[in-house]
Amino acid sequence: MSAMFAVAAASLAALLPITNPVGAVATYAALTATMPADQVRRQAWRTGLWVFAILAVFAALGSLILTVFGISLAALQIGGGIVVAHSGFGLLTPRENLTAAERDDAQSRDDISMTPMALPLIAGPGAIGVVIALTARNPGVLPRIGIILAIAVIAAVISVILRWGTPLVDRMGPSAIGALVRVMGFLILVIGVELVVHGVQAVTA
Numbered sequence: 306m307s308a309m310f311a312v313a314a315a316s317l318a319a320l321l322p323i324t325n326p327v328g329a330v331a332t333y334a335a336l337t338a339t340m341p342a343d344q345v346r347r348q349a350w351r352t353g354l355w356v357f358a359i360l361a362v363f364a365a366l367g368s369l370i371l372t373v374f375g376i377s378l379a380a381l382q383i384g385g386g387i388v389v390a391h392s393g394f395g396l397l398t399p400r401e402n403l404t405a406a407e408r409d410d411a412q413s414r415d416d417i418s419m420t421p422m423a424l425p426l427i428a429g430p431g432a433i434g435v436v437i438a439l440t441a442r443n444p445g446v447l448p449r450i451g452i453i454l455a456i457a458v459i460a461a462v463i464s465v466i467l468r469w470g471t472p473l474v475d476r477m478g479p480s481a482i483g484a485l486v487r488v489m490g491f492l493i494l495v496i497g498v499e500l501v502v503h504g505v506q507a508v509t510a
Contacts, residue, residue, distance in 0.1 A: 309451040312443050316455035319439065322492040323389060323432045324356070326463050327485045328396065330470045332426060336417050337471070344415075346468055351418030352427070353464030359428040360436050360456045364449060367440035378441045382504030385434030390497025392431045396490025427463060431493070438500065 333352075337345045363370070371381065439452050 306447070309447040309454075312439075312448040312451035313455045313458075316436075316439050316452045317458055319435050319496060320360075320432060320455060320459050321462075322489055322496060323392070323435055324427050324459055324463065325396070325486070325489050325493065326427075326466045326470075327489055329422065329427050329463065330466050330473075331486070333417075333422060333467050334471045336422070345471065348416070348418050348422070349467035349471075350464050351416070352422045352467055353460040355419050355423035356428045356463055357456055357460035359424055360432060360459075361453050363433050363436045364440055364452045364456060367437035368444065370437060371441055377507075378438070379504045379507035381434065381438055381441065382500045382507065384504075385431070385438055386497045386500030386502075386504060388434055388497070389431040389500060390494050392429070393490045393492070393494030393497055396486050396493060422467075431497075435496070435500075 333349070337348060340348070370376075371378070436452065436456070440449060443449070443452065
């Protein structure tokens with residue numbers, strides 16, 4: 306049981322930066338600016354549910370996915386690390402999280418919880434790669450439960466931050482939000498580099 310909670314804590318530490326709730330709330334505030342207050346609240350909870358569903362599926366099937374496609378853990382760590390590092394580097398430099406076409410499509414939707422909020426902004430390729438790597442490195446039922454528990458906590462945190470954090474965006478201003486996003490970007494970049502290092506060590510061992 307203690308091993309399960311240890312894996313849950315490690316998974317939480319790995320997933321919190323890569324899902325980047327701070328960056329998500331800024332985008333969420335922009336996409337829901339014209340929505341009624343009750344709809345904004347519903348979208349926040351739905352986003353959290355979608356994030357949990359997407360990441361939990363990959364946590365449950367991560368090892369199977371690697372087996373079916375014949376992907377080694379080392380290859381996943383190197384490839385996933387590059388994707389995660391690229392995402393982190395992107396947050397360190399000013400840029401739009403969504404393309405103009407994606408933003409226009411999102412603003413025309415009544416429901417933005419699945420796309421673009423949950424996928425690809427929060428539970429995107431980087432987060433999915435981290436989840437699969439965690440399941441491959443921690444085989445067994447209890448560790449898998451620990452990873453899913455961490456995903457549930459992440460999803461709850463995201464729902465709460467989107468639900469009550471949106472008004473803080475206007476109070477903090479773009480400079481403060483930008484600074485926090487860059488800090489998260491640096492952490493994500495470091496996580497990506499760490500994944501690549503582990504992958505290279507596994508190949509050369």
